[in-house]
Amino acid sequence: MTAAAAPPLRVAPGVHRISVPLPFPPREVAAWVIEGDDGHVLVDTGIDTPPARGALRDAAGELGVTPGSLRHVVLTHAHIDHYGLAGPVRAWSGARVCIHAREEELALGWVHGWPTDRAAVADHFRACGIPAPLADALLAASDRIHQRYEYCPPDEVLCGERGPLPGAAGWEWILTPGHSPGHVTVYHAGTRILIVGDHVLPRISPNIGADLYAENPLADYLGSLGRLRELPVELVLPSHGEPFRDLAGRIDWIVAHHEARTAQTLDALDRPRTAFEVTLRLFPDLPPDNFLHALREARAHLMYLRGLGAVERDVRDGVNGLEAWVRVG
Ligand SMILES: [Zn+2]
Numbered sequence: 001m002t003a004a005a006a007p008p009l010r011v012a013p014g015v016h017r018i019s020v021p022l023p024f025p026p027r028e029v030a031a032w033v034i035e036g037d038d039g040h041v042l043v044d045t046g047i048d049t050p051p052a053r054g055a056l057r058d059a060a061g062e063l064g065v066t067p068g069s070l071r072h073v074v075l076t077h078a079h080i081d082h083y084g085l086a087g088p089v090r091a092w093s094g095a096r097v098c099i100h101a102r103e104e105e106l107a108l109g110w111v112h113g114w115p116t117d118r119a120a121v122a123d124h125f126r127a128c129g130i131p132a133p134l135a136d137a138l139l140a141a142s143d144r145i146h147q148r149y150e151y152c153p154p155d156e157v158l159c160g161e162r163g164p165l166p167g168a169a170g171w172e173w174i175l176t177p178g179h180s181p182g183h184v185t186v187y188h189a190g191t192r193i194l195i196v197g198d199h200v201l202p203r204i205s206p207n208i209g210a211d212l213y214a215e216n217p218l219a220d221y222l223g224s225l226g227r228l229r230e231l232p233v234e235l236v237l238p239s240h241g242e243p244f245r246d247l248a249g250r251i252d253w254i255v256a257h258h259e260a261r262t263a264q265t266l267d268a269l270d271r272p273r274t275a276f277e278v279t280l281r282l283f284p285d286l287p288p289d290n291f292l293h294a295l296r297e298a299r300a301h302l303m304y305l306r307g308l309g310a311v312e313r314d315v316r317d318g319v320n321g322l323e324a325w326v327r328v329g
């Protein structure tokens with residue numbers, strides 16, 4: 001038996017938080033209803049499971065959101081926990097689904113590129129020095145996510161760095177890459193409210209999207225954190241965890257965390273090491289379920305150090321024929 005979903009929470013005038021359950025940690029994602037000019041805007045949707053559909057349906061009933069009133073669905077990014085119900089919500093309401101162009105490219109790659117990308121990812125895992133049984137398990141987990149991913153062709157792609165939010169005067173979207181390459185946050189300057197997606201979270205440091213799609217995702221992430229820190233913000237609405245107020249303080253904590261992790265990553269290179277070795281040195285007590293996140297974090301820091309000119313990736317000699325990361329100087 002599952003507990004009844006909490007009723008939607010009014011977090012500010014015309015802004016409501018819907019708690020949507022997830023079948024995996026962190027167990028919950030927030031979707032946001034904004035009362036727009038001539039109807040409602042939904043920011044993020046949740047994953048497509050019966051309890052998540054139920055939570056959205058109940059919240060729509062409570063808030064008076066009807067198929068006729070829901071005009072736009074804006075997705076902060078294409079991760080399945082935010083994106084999964086976009087198609088069903090559009091089928092129910094006819095709302096226009098909007099996502100950033102870079103994120104649409106990523107989603108298309110997942111849907112159409114996976115057979116080819118799977119081979120590239122398998123090569124990449126080998127080159128990183130990941131033992132074959134673990135690499136096979138990681139690929140099988142990726143297969144399950146890909147099978148579950150329901151692509152939703154958008155009605156509108158958001159292009160550039162910043163623009164007006166469709167359907168809600170006074171609101172705008174701001175590109176904040178790092179967690180994902182086309183992640184957007186949603187901002188209202190008049191009330192200083194920021195729907196921050198997965199870009200800044202109150203309790204954990206967001207995962208950096210160090211996969212095959214980005215050159216230096218940690219640099220992207222720190223750059224967009226720095227730009228966001230300049231915004232006047234009084235209420236931060238994250239996708240996971242409770243709303244909070246001190247955006248600058250939280251950003252400073254995350255930046256300090258990454259500075260410390262960058263130093264640890266450099267220390268881990270006491271000799272040439274594979275990305276797998278570096279991951280184990282940074283996270284010695286890692287449960288296998290979290291390995292991929294940890295590998296991404298380690299690689300994001302290695303790529304960042306390479307961008308600073310502090311390390312190089314040696315693909316020719318490496319370690320036992322595998323690509324290795326080496327300190328410069
Ligand atoms: Zn995400």
Ligand SMILES: [Zn+2]
Binds near residue numbers: 079239
């Ligand atoms: Zn998320």
